[in-house]
Amino acid sequence: MIALLYFATTLALLALAHRFITAITLRAAIVLLVLPLVFTGRAVLSGKVYAPIEMPYMTQPLADHRGELHVPPPANGALVDIAYQMIPWREALRRSVAHGEWPLLNRFVMCGDVLTGAMQPEPFSPFTLIALLLPAALSFTYTGAIAFFIAALGAFLFAREIGVGELAAIFAAVGWMFSAQLALTILWPLGFAWAFLPLVLAAVHRGSIAFLTTVLVLQILAGHPETTLHVVAIAAVYAIVKRRFEIAIAGVLALLITAIALLPFIDASRHSGEYKLRTQIFAKEPLRLPGTKVRDAFVGDLFEVAPIRTWWDRHQSGVSDFAPELWALLVLETWGRRFLRG
Numbered sequence: 001m002i003a004l005l006y007f008a009t010t011l012a013l014l015a016l017a018h019r020f021i022t023a024i025t026l027r028a029a030i031v032l033l034v035l036p037l038v039f040t041g042r043a044v045l046s047g048k049v050y051a052p053i054e055m056p057y058m059t060q061p062l063a064d065h066r067g068e069l070h071v072p073p074p075a076n077g078a079l080v081d082i083a084y085q086m087i088p089w090r091e092a093l094r095r096s097v098a099h100g101e102w103p104l105l106n107r108f109v110m111c112g113d114v115l116t117g118a119m120q121p122e123p124f125s126p127f128t129l130i131a132l133l134l135p136a137a138l139s140f141t142y143t144g145a146i147a148f149f150i151a152a153l154g155a156f157l158f159a160r161e162i163g164v165g166e167l168a169a170i171f172a173a174v175g176w177m178f179s180a181q182l183a184l185t186i187l188w189p190l191g192f193a194w195a196f197l198p199l200v201l202a203a204v205h206r207g208s209i210a211f212l213t214t215v216l217v218l219q220i221l222a223g224h225p226e227t228t229l230h231v232v233a234i235a236a237v238y239a240i241v242k243r244r245f246e247i248a249i250a251g252v253l254a255l256l257i258t259a260i261a262l263l264p265f266i267d268a269s270r271h272s273g274e275y276k277l278r279t280q281i282f283a284k285e286p287l288r289l290p291g292t293k294v295r296d297a298f299v300g301d302l303f304e305v306a307p308i309r310t311w312w313d314r315h316q317s318g319v320s321d322f323a324p325e326l327w328a329l330l331v332l333e334t335w336g337r338r339f340l341r342g
Contacts, residue, residue, distance in 0.1 A: 002138060003044050005130055006145050013153060022160045031170055032156060035177055036148035043141045050141040051187060052076060055083035082187045089121040091136035117268030120189045122223035124261045140187055147192045152177040154199030161205045189223035196222060200235045207244045216254035221261055
């Protein structure tokens with residue numbers, strides 16, 4: 001079932017991209033289709049869970065059954081949020097939809113908690129609605145695979161939009177999909193939201209209001225408002241550089257279409273503990289940083305292979321993010337082609 005949903009969704013997206021955005025050869029389509037399976041292939045093709053479902057067995061009450069069920073130790077202790085927040089949210093959403101209820105309330109947290117207002121359950125994303133056809137834990141196999149695919153497809157389309165060749169565009173898809181920002185956070189809404197960045201940039205470059213509105217809607221519904229703010233800010237700068245002011249019209253349309261998701265979030269956020277912490281404490285006590293902190297962070301992130309990045313820095317994270325070098329290579333490839341053409 002997971003494989004069926006994955007291939008059906010990806011083939012549909014490839015067909016839409018080929019029809020309305022840019023021609024995609026059979027070779028490129030096959031590569032884009034297979035790339036996400038580098039991470040998720042075993043789980044997708046065997047119908048297994050691509051999520052840390054062993055974590056709840058490390059604590060009571062399930063810890064007593066760990067031995068009899070032969071539950072292994074956690075493979076990655078950093079995935080706590082997926083086990084204790086994202087999967088339960090997905091199950092609460094699944095039950096709400098199954099009972100024909102509007103997904104406003106998560107009745108499994110104390111006396112009830114916000115569901116749509118939390119934004120991160122992604123209740124209105126079409127990819128979440130497809131995932132709801134599967135049990136909650138299994139659905140994250142589909143979510144992870146389709147998020148990787150969107151990242152690869154978006155990077156490929158953006159590269160093609162700016163004029164690079166197909167091989168370089170495939171390289172862009174590989175680089176963006178394999179970047180640490182996505183590989184390490186793909187099961188969080190944070191990772192899913194970042195996956196749309198190249199697709200948003202491709203839409204800005206194309207200048208089509210319909211295309212841009214569609215991807216902005218998907219971006220907002222991906223469920224991570226902070227990342228959406230970052231992506232839109234990057235897209236806005238790119239739009240100014242390219243003089244694509246259609247982004248303003250598309251942005252207004254996207255806000256109107258996604259009001260069903262945004263308004264509950266805006267209302268709920270003002271009653272959260274984090275909102276009070278930021279407005280009552282952080283706003284009154286400015287964050288003090290060393291004078292070189294912003295400069296060093298910028299240089300380190302922009303030039304990952306520069307001497308300023310030590311061997312220790314690279315090996316602390318376990319995954320090297322070469323996305324900045326990727327975009328630099330794409331720019332050089334584009335300029336090189338134009339120079340050779342004279």
